[in-house]
Amino acid sequence: MAKIKLSEKKLQELKDICTSFNHEKGELINVLHKAQGLFGYLPAEVQEIIAKELNVSVAHVYGVVTFYSFFTMTPKGEHPISVCLGTACYVRGADKVLEEFKRILNIQVGETSADGKFSLSCLRCVGACGLAPVVMVGEKVYGRVSPDGVKDIVAEYRN
């Protein structure tokens, strides 16, 4: 696995997270949630440290990270854009909204724009089906998004 140098401070914070869960291997998912909150993603080096701290194999950690869609091994953009592709959003044209984001940002799903500002992902239902189609930028929810409205959303974060 490729090495990314973690700063001493971050390294200590990560170890503190593991300690706060008593280094219990059953708490792996909770640890990963916290770690992703800290780093924004879960690079190989972070996984190696967690494996060591919880006394499990790196393969085990990697297996869990790749199993759940919430965990990611690639850094997200400054403004992560998630397009809901749940059924309610889909029947109201979320696929067209997604296409428009791809076109405007010139990236595919799972990618981050070259300037690091935007990343694009899909998610399955945020439970706001009444507002379908729904797009999330960071924590902010946009409801009833039409393909025409996409450029305005992107423009909000461009500068």
Place this chain on the structure above:
Amino acid sequence: MAKKQLRIALRNCGVIDPERIEEYIERDGYLALGKVLTELSPEAAIEIIKKSGLRGRGGGGFSTGLKWDITRRVKADQKYVVCNADEGDPGAFMDRSVLEGDPHSVIEAMAINGYCTGASKGLVYIRAEYPLAIERLKIAMKQASEWGFLGTNILGTGFNFEIEIRYGAGAFVCGEETALIHSMEGLRGEPTVKPPFPSESGYLEKPTNVNNVETYANVPVIINKGWEWFAGIGTEKSKGTKVFALAGKINKVGLIEVPMGTTLREVIFEIGGGLQDGATFKAVQTGGPSGGCLMEKHLDIPIDYDNLIAAGSMMGSGGMIVMDDANCMVSIAKFYLEFTVEESCGKCSPCRIGNKRLFELLEKITGGNGTPEDLDKLRNLSHVIKDTSLCGLGQTSPNPVLSTLENFYEEYREHVFDKKCRSSVCKSLMMYIIDAEKCIGCTLCARNCPVNAITGERKLAHYIDPEKCIKCGACMEKCKFGAIFIN
């Protein structure tokens, strides 16, 4: 949306302030827990739940009382009760609403569940994507502890019960009990063969009772009002009410709660206010990715677990998505299969490989390359996957395909034989054509075509080369004379 509705699970949602335990108590909150702890034996309390006829609201529809009883009978030093709040069905959000609007009802029911089954520990497995629900639940747990409804020696009866929260991380299969339990143990959320059932060997190999949020929300009311009252609502085999999440092309989207036995027509046209913009009803999808698409002729069947299964769909967790003529049913089936392929955990081959092959067949058909044999293959493979998959995910994943094949076969036929998509959804089957009568030869379309597929002399009718056309629709958008149409 009040008429024809009856709110049991959602009784407090939007009525009380979920962050104030006092308001919950004012509405008979924790009365049921007090009654169970001080007046009833675990057996007697379970008997009430059994007789009420309450069935699992997560989709399976197993008798809740029976499940509790099985867990109670197993002898062990430690048992667990689990609340499944990993609402993964796209299009369903009732669990989130209950946890956000009435978290105490779930806490109270879990404590009752703990007393009945002999468990002193409860775990809530909740989606990390629901931050507000998590926050409200945490506040409610803290208040319940302060008031003595959680912790040690509850209400002076010597009964101990505490609750912990575990976070899901986005895996649909974790709605399945055994997968959920593995996920709580910090493992990949893969299901295992039952038996042993979680009631015998679940979390950390201890007897574990798993119930869904909505199921729990019903429990305190049943204890308070009696099983006779609850059993008096609904149909012969499905008692009480069910919450549905209405979405799609319907006027009034949102959560509704109706007695079992209400018809789909009443739900969609009376409560839901019919379709948007006066569109024509085409189908309603119930049961999420495990359910099926029902059509006009099914609208008058009374909704209950067994009727929906007989009609080729299922109750599921209660998503109800209404579709109109603009939705292509083959594409809808493909959409669900894409979901299943992505969410299949990959442990058993019928689900991992079978669903992928089903998806490819549907891609072939929507891509205009389907053959008559493909339709047979779709059906046969669907049955194989249903019969041989390990868990509920695979056993139900072909339902969207089978139900659309059954109810909308004509559309499949058109895709395969006529190479047509009547809803103009499948791009490969669309053809942009210029009506020579209407075209005045202004050349606007030709100038806007990104691939130079349009040719023609100025002031003469133009022509689109179907080989070059990428079906972007730019020409149709630009034409001021409405001369371009889709065939």
